[in-house]
Amino acid sequence: MNDISPGTPRLFSRGSWDEARRVADILRGETVGGALLLAGAVAAMIWANSPWSGAYEALRAVRVGPAALHLDLSLAAWASDGLLAIFFFVAGLELKREFVAGDLRQARRAAVPVAAAFGGVVVPAVLYLLVTLSSGAGDGAARGWAIPTATDIAFALAVLAVIGRHLPAALRTFLLTLAVVDDLLAIVIIAIFYTEHLSPLPLLGTLVPLAVFALLVRRRVRAWWLLLPLAVATWALMHASGVHATVAGVLLAFTVPVVRSERAGGPDAGPGLAEHFEHRLRPLSAGVAVPVFAFLSAGVGIGGPDGLVTALTDPVAIGVVVGLVAGKPVGIMVATWLVSRFTRADLDENLAWVDVGGLSVLGGIGFTVSLLVGELAFGTGSERDAHVKVAVLAGSLIAALVAALILRLRNRVYRRLHEAETADRDQDGIPDVYQQRP
Structure with missing residues (x-):
């Protein structure tokens, strides 16, 4: 979820990225x-x-x-x-x-x-x-x-x-x-x-990736390659527990901080x-x-x-x-x-x-x-x-x-x-x- 840095190899042209952003804004x-x-x-x-x-x-x-x-x-x-x-x-x-x-x-x-x-x-x-x-x-x-x-x-x-x-x-x-x-x-x-059939072990297991996800976002980590696997693991364990897997989406969202970073001018400043x-x-x-x-x-x-x-x-x-x-x-x-x-x-x-x-x-x-x-x-x-x-x-x-x-x-x-x-x-x-x- 990081923005593209100047040193990142480009897989798409500037025009392609601009068009993708326009489509995202429309959506x-x-x-x-x-x-x-x-x-x-x-x-x-x-x-x-x-x-x-x-x-x-x-x-x-x-x-x-x-x-x-x-x-x-x-x-x-x-x-x-x-x-x-x-x-x-x-x-x-x-x-x-x-x-x-x-x-x-x-x-x-x-x-x-x-x-x-x-x-x-x-x-x-x-x-x-x-x-x-x-x-x-x-x-x-x-x-x-x-x-x-x-x-x-x-x-x-x-x-x-x-x-x-x-x-x-x-x-x-x-x-x-x-x-x-x-x-x-x-x-x-x-x-x-x-929820008809509850499996306690997978349900308890969801706490592990969920806790790591919460720790990372509290530290203002935005790297998708770290957060996405944890989110998928939380979802998969929730699905295996018998609780409807969409509940995992809400639990993950509630761990994400809302308040802006207090370090003005730092890398985490902004929304x-x-x-x-x-x-x-x-x-x-x-x-x-x-x-x-x-x-x-x-x-x-x-x-x-x-x-x-x-x-x-x-x-x-x-x-x-x-x-x-x-x-x-x-x-x-x-x-x-x-x-x-x-x-x-x-x-x-x-x-x-x-x-x-x-x-x-x-x-x-x-x-x-x-x-x-x-x-x-x-x-x-x-x-x-x-x-x-x-x-x-x-x-x-x-x-x-x-x-x-x-x-x-x-x-x-x-x-x-x-x-x-x-x-x-x-x-x-x-x-x-x-x-x-x-």
Whole structure:
């Protein structure tokens, strides 16, 4: 991860490196990451429902990796266990930065979105269980309770970036804080409730490479050839322990220091390692890991209109859609109101409740983690897993469309205010002060 020094032999021309950097900068954009995620899912759905669907399933089932280390996994398993570890590493870095140096650093400011994240996990889970239990769904349907609890960071931020150019910056901060805490809760849920066979020795073994990794990054070591093998070893041992391997990504991220080096002018001066690693790995996460996971996970044969009806009338699928479309907004709004009403924590003064309402609907976009939990709950490739995928896609699409409608209208209001303020400033040099939220 080190930059190229003048004495390093060049494998690529200067133009090639410049082009690679431009591509990386593009991939760091929220809109591009969300678009690639959507493109991967759409491509998978088209292929899985085409005459060549057998080739898609054969591709997912291709096994690669060293059998001696019990890592001869299918490509679908590599995507969910391996590539998503990169996604959760980046999410963990972002979460730690928020706790140490961002909005989560101040308890009063963090309390509202953190409570909203908890509400957005509890209410969808309760609604899912109510739907599945009241319908008499058996066959372990309750195992999917966590499917509608996740908010997809990339997808949600991409929608907000596209439709909300004039929305308050506080809205993005609220959504980002909610989403990263949501991801942390998802990791805890996966580790506790979706670990069936725990092997203590490999789990204890993860502490060794993890501790060495932590020691090196604390000393501001950035050399990829030292850190990458340790990260892979941590991931492999976590995978062997029975705990979902993506947990390793978050644990590794939490060891990375956030605060900048105090040695001004020294070789370690500049951004903290968390910011450095996030900057370097976000293009890999947004441009490769998440889209490939979506491509290898979202493809499910619907079987025409009859198959779609069968999938969406499954009580599990109904529970997922209700959890995402209704549970998420209700949970986020109720938790936000309760904390704002009965504690000293306040909603950001730049936000109106209708803004939070649109954002809470946006929180119903559950994609990456929801698909992962569906596979863990019902088994990859099972009929119920296929129904879950259809439900997650349908629920996320509904949430995205409704949120886009609400926030688009709010964006127009803020745009008119901005234009009026700009015109007033141009007229007399003193802008009006809008004391009330629109």
